[in-house]
Amino acid sequence: MSTILTTENLSLFYGKKEALKGVNLDFEDRGITALIGPSGCGKSTFLRCLNRMNDLIPNVTITGEVNFNQHNIYAPTMDTVQLRKEIGMVFQQPNPFPFSIYENVVYGLRLAGVHDKERLDAAVEKSLKQAAIWDEVKDRLHANALSLSGGQQQRVCIARVLAVEPDIILLDEATSALDPISSRMIEETLLNLRQDYSIITVTHNMQQASRISDRTAFFLNGELIEVNDTKQIFMNPVRQETNDYISGRFG
Numbered sequence: 694m695s696t697i698l699t700t701e702n703l704s705l706f707y708g709k710k711e712a713l714k715g716v717n718l719d720f721e722d723r724g725i726t727a728l729i730g731p732s733g734c735g736k737s738t739f740l741r742c743l744n745r746m747n748d749l750i751p752n753v754t755i756t757g758e759v760n761f762n763q764h765n766i767y768a769p770t771m772d773t774v775q776l777r778k779e780i781g782m783v784f785q786q787p788n789p790f791p792f793s794i795y796e797n798v799v800y801g802l803r804l805a806g807v808h809d810k811e812r813l814d815a816a817v818e819k820s821l822k823q824a825a826i827w828d829e830v831k832d833r834l835h836a837n838a839l840s841l842s843g844g845q846q847q848r849v850c851i852a853r854v855l856a857v858e859p860d861i862i863l864l865d866e867a868t869s870a871l872d873p874i875s876s877r878m879i880e881e882t883l884l885n886l887r888q889d890y891s892i893i894t895v896t897h898n899m900q901q902a903s904r905i906s907d908r909t910a911f912f913l914n915g916e917l918i919e920v921n922d923t924k925q926i927f928m929n930p931v932r933q934e935t936n937d938y939i940s941g942r943f944g
């Protein structure tokens with residue numbers, strides 16, 4: 694299995710507070726990696742480093758490297774707009790734009806200068822099918838995306854990311870604001886996507902991590918404690934801290 698993304702000695706400070714402490718982590722091409730750990734351990738901060746979303750937060754200092762396809766994404770020449778197409782992100786709260794379902798999905802393509810209707814139509818159908826919501830919305834593509842349920846909105850947000858054909862999809866607690874049925878539908882969607890995409894998901898839900906992920910990384914106090922195949926992490930963790938966390942002793 695080849696590596697698609699690597700962090701090398703990645704540290705992040707919010708002002709003087711060190712929120713990530715020299716994280717070295719490799720992500721394999723394809724499959725799902727779950728990032729777990731107690732509240733405040735730095736999971737979301739780490740995830741946001743992977744497509745430079747922390748650049749938008751004032752007073753942040755980042756050291757170390759994030760290498761994507763052998764290029765450091767923190768190099769000054771990096772085009773962050775292009776980077777965020779290649780490494781797309783889905784957030785905790787579904788955040789569709791207040792436009793139609795169709796316009797949400799084609800948003801990134803239009804920004805990239807694609808105007809051909811047939812191409813846009815095909816991308817909408819393909820992405821909504823991949824996000825497992827096509828059947829529910831195919832007859833109302835021009836309805837406002839905000840008229841959908843939270844779970845449907847989140848799947849439209851996934852389709853919006855897929856439409857620009859990313860290599861990596863980052864999800865930050867993408868199911869935690871949803872009801873259990875919608876949450877399971879998103880899990881199914883991710884399981885179907887894992888053959889073709891590298892998916893990195895932050896989750897508080899350990900059952901979810903064990904159900905859907907191939908690899909799991911456990912963070913504590915800004916440090917990466919342990920990363921391994923998910924079965925290994927949950928059945929036979931190497932580090933005592935991991936064992937304490939997954940057996941519910943803290944967090």
Ligand SMILES: Nc1ncnc2c1ncn2[C@@H]1O[C@H](COP(=O)(O)OP(=O)(O)OP(=O)(O)O)[C@@H](O)[C@H]1O
Pocket residue numbers: 707712730731732733734735736737738739750897
């Ligand atoms: N914008 C910010 N400014 C200052 N400190 C921040 C900021 N965002 C996060 N932090 C701090 O950095 C640390 C890591 O936060 P982060 O949100 O990455 O943790 P997390 O593991 O994702 O937590 P949770 O599971 O609760 O979302 C915490 O101490 C948090 O208070």
